[in-house]
Amino acid sequence: MSSVAQKKGFGATLWDWLTTVDHKKIGILYFLGGGFFFVVGGIEAMLIRWQLHKPNNDFVSAGLFNDLITMHGTTMIFLAAMPILFGFMNAIVPLQIGARDVAFPFINSLGFWMFFFGGLFLNLSWFFQQVPDAGWTSYASLSIASEGHGVDFYAIGLQIAGGGTLMAGINFLVTIINMRAPGMTYMRMPLFTWTTFVASAMILFAFPPLTVGLFFLTFDRMFGGNFFDHTMGGNTIIWEHIFWIFGHPEVYILILPAFGIFSEIFSTFSRKRLFGYPSMVFATVLIGFLGFMVWAHHMFTVGLGPTANAIFAVATMAIAVPTGVKIFNWLLTMWGGSIRVTTPMLYALGFIPSFVMGGVTGVMQGAAPLDYQLHDSYFIVAHFHYVIVGGVVLGILAATHYWWPKMFGTLLDEALGKVTFWFFFIGFHMTFLIQHWLGFWGMPRRVWTFMDGQGWNSANLISTIGAFLMAIGVIVLVYNVIITSVKNVKVANDPWGDGRTLEWAIESPPIYYNFPATPLVRGLDTVWIEKMEGNETGLTPAEPIKDIHMPNGSIIPILMSFGLFIAGFGAMFRTEESWGLPVLIFGLLWTFVAMAARSLQDDTGYYVKKDEILRDLKRKGGQK
């Protein structure tokens, strides 16, 4: 394989992307896939808000409204937020630890394609007009009673996508444990790598319960199981427990990488070492741990009893402590720093007050007695959008601007970036701040429409206007992406000028083997240390240039995932269509054959020869 740039035909380029195991390309695939679903989920949100902009609206039917809220939540959590974060993890974490790829490049590709086909499967429900309608939590009594195949699309689609997520989690854990460059001790890892590490550990322990829960749901709905059917001795509360044992860690799986992103941005644009780095790491681990101890705060009103409620209330409030530690560390990182308000920094600055507001309402709901008042009201909707949009989405948008040059080799336009920020930020607060009061005024969540004369009209209208401002912000971002991609002004290694971590010491985007020689890491923010000592390249090599071992690309991941996708349809139509069972068997067999093909061939990768690396270096202009 030659690295000399060649003009490739469309077919060859497509084949390259379908078979790639390069973490940087898979990162981009995750980013694009997640971005697509983000737009889909966003359109669903707009339809929801338009339906609620005035009383007694009949823009959508009640049934379609249920479809929309279910798909909006499911899409945004599983198919937009997580994959986009995975995109950044893939693109950046191996660079930050000085590795040439992830631990399992093949499984990395498999994880992406399973997410993609799982998401596709879920969204094809729109074309079958049998859409999941039991909410993104899919509580058992509702989901068992739901007619048609809607909830089956949910269960099978998430099962496939969830398998991919679990693989990605294990992959990042092993990558960070085994593949750090010499000198990169755990306490020298950039905070984005740390948060990826903890979030991956949480994926490892949170996703198996979801797998089991979805199997129970599938068995109950499709194979006559009785887990949740109380007339057969089942218990519907089991689903709630299993779902939240997964679901609560899931929100920390989303927010921790966002914390990591902001830590990088605060430190870079304050031109200071992150304040309280060890306490940041400790707080991250503690949040990861406590995240598993609080699931029942979603179930205060179920009737688990005062003892259980009290324990979970205290555990919930305890999480505010490490989170507070983080907030103060970010503030103190900026204190006395030489601050530059770039677009990513603007998002970071906007994040702090927004997320604190979401956190405070979280502690309010953590108080079990008050939760009885707030439960299932718009206050809840306001709260979780404050943490998810005010935390995760602002993080994603910040990272999009911050790492865009590293992923695509060109900067996004700063002026347009700031326009995006202000539309999005003002729109976000306009949409969701007022919803706290809507909750206090008694508006229940998940209602299709509301009647006139309850004092909810203007608040809902304001909320809808805010949502459209957010949409304008996203449209400006898409425009920004298009025009900067067309102009395609190439940037140097460190376009921000203040990069502190290893990804900024190599070209943008990096060559496929990342580092000609594995770097030596000399401390936290190693590139900054090198630059302060006058080393222009920011890197000290840990080894002489030698042959590099690289993995081969493979088409098998996409084939395996496609087999599961086919099998999903077979399983779903097994009872009413004669082709159901054969298709199920065919799909599983397809996957099995693909697995066997992978297992029986010896794929030991290939070597990039030393001569070729030296040639690449010479072409780049004599980087030592």
Add this chain to the structure above:
Amino acid sequence: MDLNKKFTPETWPDHPERATLEAKNKFVGFWLFLGGETILFATLFATYIALKNSGPSGFGFSTQELYELPLVFVMTMLLLTSSLTSVFAMYHLRNYNFKKMQLWLAITAFLGLGFLMLEVYEFTHYVKLGFTYNNSAFSSAFYTLVGTHGFHVAVGLVWITLLIFRNAKRGLNLYNATKYYTFSLYWHFIDVVWVFIFTVVYLMGVIG
């Protein structure tokens, strides 16, 4: 990695299963995977405990009447012994004795197959009694927990059979040593899960 590199028992590394970076990655990754599997089974156990003996009104089955310990005892012995034989196989993996390793793995597979056949017999027996999957919450939880374990045994059998035949002609190298080793880890894990099933499902079912 050079697949054709020849070793002698002297040059064979002490820990062939994690002698290269790729092998080390698989080794750590597989341990982590088993961590996730533990949570998966924990969820199944919790559900089983919650739904044990519970069915529609007038439900006629209970753990005391249903389970037969002698059969389960034989199954347990088969699986525990198969774990021991897989240890022998790993002993020979470390000693670079390919033939003996294959032999012990084949014995492991046969013991596992025996276990699986007895489990199939057990399930068919229960179904004949009317204790079908759809019969109650108890039956759904029982078959899902024990069946998931049985499915893992079946996967392990396919896995080891493929490994034994795939490598029969070419012997050990540092590439397939990890594959053999992770299989043995998997097999021990299945065994440990069965110890819990034996205790929680069968012993506590009959006694408790």
